Amino acid sequence: MADSKETLLITTINHKINTKSNYWIIDALESNSFSWIFPDQSDLRKAGLSWSIFVLLAICVPILSHFAFQCSACDQHHRRPFDWIVQSSLSVFSAISFVSLSYFSRKYGLRRFLFLDKMCDVSDKVRQGYSDQLHKAMKFFCAFVIPCFLADSIYKIWWFISGAHQIPYISNIYLSHTLACILLLGSWLYRTSLFFLVCVLFKLTCSMQIFRLQDFAKVFEKQGDVGLILMEHLSIRRTLRIISHRFRGFVLSTLILVTASQFASLLVMTRTGSLVNISTAGELMLCSLTLVSGLFICLRNAAKITHKAQSVTSLAAKWHTCATVDSFDDMDPTDETQSPSANITSERSNNHFDAHQLTYFENNRAGITVFGFMLDRTYLHTIFAIEMSLTLWLLNQTIGFS
Numbered sequence: 184m185a186d187s188k189e190t191l192l193i194t195t196i197n198h199k200i201n202t203k204s205n206y207w208i209i210d211a212l213e214s215n216s217f218s219w220i221f222p223d224q225s226d227l228r229k230a231g232l233s234w235s236i237f238v239l240l241a242i243c244v245p246i247l248s249h250f251a252f253q254c255s256a257c258d259q260h261h262r263r264p265f266d267w268i269v270q271s272s273l274s275v276f277s278a279i280s281f282v283s284l285s286y287f288s289r290k291y292g293l294r295r296f297l298f299l300d301k302m303c304d305v306s307d308k309v310r311q312g313y314s315d316q317l318h319k320a321m322k323f324f325c326a327f328v329i330p331c332f333l334a335d336s337i338y339k340i341w342w343f344i345s346g347a348h349q350i351p352y353i354s355n356i357y358l359s360h361t362l363a364c365i366l367l368l369g370s371w372l373y374r375t376s377l378f379f380l381v382c383v384l385f386k387l388t389c390s391m392q393i394f395r396l397q398d399f400a401k402v403f404e405k406q407g408d409v410g411l412i413l414m415e416h417l418s419i420r421r422t423l424r425i426i427s428h429r430f431r432g433f434v435l436s437t438l439i440l441v442t443a444s445q446f447a448s449l450l451v452m453t454r455t456g457s458l459v460n461i462s463t464a465g466e467l468m469l470c471s472l473t474l475v476s477g478l479f480i481c482l483r484n485a486a487k488i489t490h491k492a493q494s495v496t497s498l499a500a501k502w503h504t505c506a507t508v509d510s511f512d513d514m515d516p517t518d519e520t521q522s523p524s525a526n527i528t529s530e531r532s533n534n535h536f537d538a539h540q541l542t543y544f545e546n547n548r549a550g551i552t553v554f555g556f557m558l559d560r561t562y563l564h565t566i567f568a569i570e571m572s573l574t575l576w577l578l579n580q581t582i583g584f585s
Contacts, residue, residue: 276378
């Protein structure tokens with residue numbers, strides 16, 4: 184009895200330790216050190232701090248920098264004719280991301296939002312796979328944010344140093360330009376981090392369901408309980424509807440606004456007399472790549488989980504075919520007491536419910552939807568072709584890429 188209690192205690196402690204180590208990224212996002220990016224709305228003080236930082240870095244700094252550093256009297260390498268597109272695009276996307284994160288944090292909480300409260304209902308393999316994805320989330324996040332930030336840092340430092348005597352300043356030129364550069368870089372980092380954070384959270388929520396679908400695919404091989412199969416499929420469909428409902432506004436607005444930003448860049452850069460080169464349009468090119476990358480993260484994961492969910496129909500068809508063939512193989516050809524037609528009728532009646540189950544899977548396809556439209560690979564290929572055409576044209580205009 185004592186040994187069993189000791190074993191139970193050790194198991195409980197190990198489970199708590201593993202849970203803490205597996206989901207350390209959630210604790211990090213909820214900590215005070217990440218309050219500058221993740222809008223914690225748990226109390227009035229934290230909500231006020233989050234909104235203050237957002238207003239400062241996403242609204243005030245971009246507006247002031249646009250009017251203070253227009254530099255219309257500068258030489259052709261230090262003018263910023265496309266700055267209004269860059270600042271407005273990043274501010275709009277950061278606003279959408281901030282409002283989405285605030286809503287998610289206030290209504291669900293990060294742990295419930297990422298379905299961590301449902302971990303007890305899934306298998307150990309799904310739990311371990313989702314834990315690995317949580318560990319990789321910060322690396323994935325930094326893989327997009329840090330290169331963009333470094334590229335913008337190089338551009339802004341070059342801009343302030345090379346055009347020091349042409350760029351406006353207050354009192355001390357070195358102190359004024361240093362503070363301005365720090366604020367501009369902080370604003371860029373904050374806005375791009377907000378946008379990529381929502382994209383990464385969408386990727387995480389999709390990853391868990393992908394692991395569940397992979398685990399669900401093995402159900403056809405291990406058990407033939409139709410009730411359990413249908414219940415699990417209904418649970419996955421319900422979760423995918425919840426994910427679609429939570430992110431549909433963000434995905435749709437991102438798609439529309441990224442396309443609008445790309446076309447706006449196209450129209451402005453083709454205007455007569457526009458000065459287009461790496462020094463004047465380099466930041467616009469970087470902004471375009473940032474927004475398109477975030478859009479592709481969302482669309483790729485939506486198409487991926489939709490493809491996985493719809494492939495369940497082929498598994499059901501394969502299972503139904505194998506069950507039908509096996510049932511005919513089990514027929515005894517030496518049995519003369521029953522005619523062959525009677526045996527076929529009997530086996531057909533036994534597999535009648537399997538056929539209805541296959542019809543159910545065919546007519547109840549799951550996946551990520553945006554206001555009723557399924558985000559599958561057909562939509563992804565079309566959107567990818569349009570966005571990449573605009574992005575490659577922009578690269579060709581700025582750095583001579585062809």
